[in-house]
Amino acid sequence: MDVLTTAILEAVRNQEQPTKTVLSSLLAIQDAMGYIPKQSMEVVASEVPDTTVNDVWSVASFYPNFKFEPRSECTVEICWGPTCHIAGAMGIFDEALNLLGLQSEGKTSDGSVELDFNTCLGACAQAPVISVNHHLIGRVTKNSLKDAIEKSN
Numbered sequence: 001m002d003v004l005t006t007a008i009l010e011a012v013r014n015q016e017q018p019t020k021t022v023l024s025s026l027l028a029i030q031d032a033m034g035y036i037p038k039q040s041m042e043v044v045a046s047e048v049p050d051t052t053v054n055d056v057w058s059v060a061s062f063y064p065n066f067k068f069e070p071r072s073e074c075t076v077e078i079c080w081g082p083t084c085h086i087a088g089a090m091g092i093f094d095e096a097l098n099l100l101g102l103q104s105e106g107k108t109s110d111g112s113v114e115l116d117f118n119t120c121l122g123a124c125a126q127a128p129v130i131s132v133n134h135h136l137i138g139r140v141t142k143n144s145l146k147d148a149i150e151k152s153n
């Protein structure tokens with residue numbers, strides 16, 4: 001068994017809850033590795049009873065937050081949920097695209113920063129909200145967005 005497959009298997013088997021589901025296993029893999037390598041589908045299918053590789057792909061492909069390629073060193077999430085939208089998220093969103101030289105979600109040309117949109121980062125009272133390397137920043141402005149990206153990169 002190769003090193004990557006061993007790491008995936010460990011992530012699945014080391015879950016704390018007694019019942020391991022396809023979803024909990026995929027979350028455990030993404031938490032442990034930052035993304036879900038393609039080999040995960042077979043590992044999860046073999047570890048979760050009565051589950052096929054197709055079952056695992058069905059769950060994995062349903063949730064947009066699952067990533068199937070290694071993440072950039074710096075990840076930036078812009079919330080564009082309803083509360084953040086009302087609080088000016090579109091201006092933050094446009095500024096992030098401008099600062100990173102992107103047309104939409106994805107990685108910068110050098111691969112160092114990855115931008116994602118999120119439908120709610122769970123801190124609506126602090127809208128507009130972004131996350132930089134999983135650190136939430138509320139009441140973000142164009143200036144604080146620029147500072148946060150520069151400091152993290």
Ligand code: FES
Pocket residue numbers: 079080081082083084085119120121122123124125127128129
């Ligand atoms: S809508 Fe943006 S944090 Fe909830």
